[in-house]
Amino acid sequence: AQKITQTQPGMFVQEKEAVTLDCTYDTSDQSYGLFWYKQPSSGEMIFLIYQGSYDEQNATEGRYSLNFQKARKSANLVISASQLGDSAMYFCAMREDMYSGGGADGLTFGKGTHLIIQP
Amino acid sequence: EAGVTQFPSHSVIEKGQTVTLRCDPISGHDNLYWYRRVMGKEIKFLLHFVKESKQDESGMPNNRFLAERTGGTYSTLKVQPAELEDSGVYFCASSHLMGGKANEQFFGPGTRLTVL
Numbered sequence: 323a324q325k326i327t328q329t330q331p332g333m334f335v336q337e338k339e340a341v342t343l344d345c346t347y348d349t350s351d352q353s354y355g356l357f358w359y360k361q362p363s364s365g366e367m368i369f370l371i372y373q374g375s376y377d378e379q380n381a382t383e384g385r386y387s388l389n390f391q392k393a394r395k396s397a398n399l400v401i402s403a404s405q406l407g408d409s410a411m412y413f414c415a416m417r418e419d420m421y422s423g424g425g426a427d428g429l430t431f432g433k434g435t436h437l438i439i440q441p
Numbered sequence: 442e443a444g445v446t447q448f449p450s451h452s453v454i455e456k457g458q459t460v461t462l463r464c465d466p467i468s469g470h471d472n473l474y475w476y477r478r479v480m481g482k483e484i485k486f487l488l489h490f491v492k493e494s495k496q497d498e499s500g501m502p503n504n505r506f507l508a509e510r511t512g513g514t515y516s517t518l519k520v521q522p523a524e525l526e527d528s529g530v531y532f533c534a535s536s537h538l539m540g541g542k543a544n545e546q547f548f549g550p551g552t553r554l555t556v557l
Contacts, residue, residue, distance in 0.1 A: 357545065428500065432483060434483075
């Protein structure tokens with residue numbers, strides 16, 4: 323069974339510092355995808371970044387990068403130069419069977435990390 | 442392009458009553474998903490539609506929950522009769538049928554359901 327673990331319920335970080343949000347996962351599948359979503363206080367879930375299990379390079383999207391360590395089954399999100407607007411809940415999620423032409427199954431989520439950026 | 446919309450944003454009902462949640466996916470998205478987050482727990486997958494067909498409903502808690510997607514456009518999720526443990530935030534998400542590498546799901550703002 324799939325499982326996502328986020329061990330940091332909350333984090334306080336000074337503005338402009340880099341932030342690493344931890345995520346470990348458990349799956350018996352070889353073909354899977356890892357996602358990070360941001361949920362600000364307004365409630366909507368915003369897709370940030372994706373990493374496929376067969377991708378050799380770590381994914382990057384602007385200030386977001388994903389530190390993918392396949393052997394350790396970890397997919398940590400790194401936010402560089404944090405900003406006040408980064409304060410939000412962050413969810414790590416996984417979906418199996420990404421490469422069979424489907425990749426449209428439901429996501430498995432972690433409990434989330436509440437990140438607060440302090441000025 | 443309009444995002445995923447959900448109605449209502451909040452609903453407060455009494456145990457035993459019926460509630461119907463609605464989700465309008467992004468136009469052209471054939472995949473539609475329902476998720477639920479109970480306070481303090483993970484966001485849990487409930488079910489997945491491809492157009493009007495239920496592809497996977499393995500996450501539906503019990504037969505008090507009924508989801509429909511007539512015509513393959515908007516979807517409704519009905520809870521009848523509601524119980525206290527049904528309280529939580531219900532999210533809807535949509536994606537293209539074959540949407541590229543990530544085929545990310547786009548989420549709505551959620552409906553917060555409180556059962557008293």
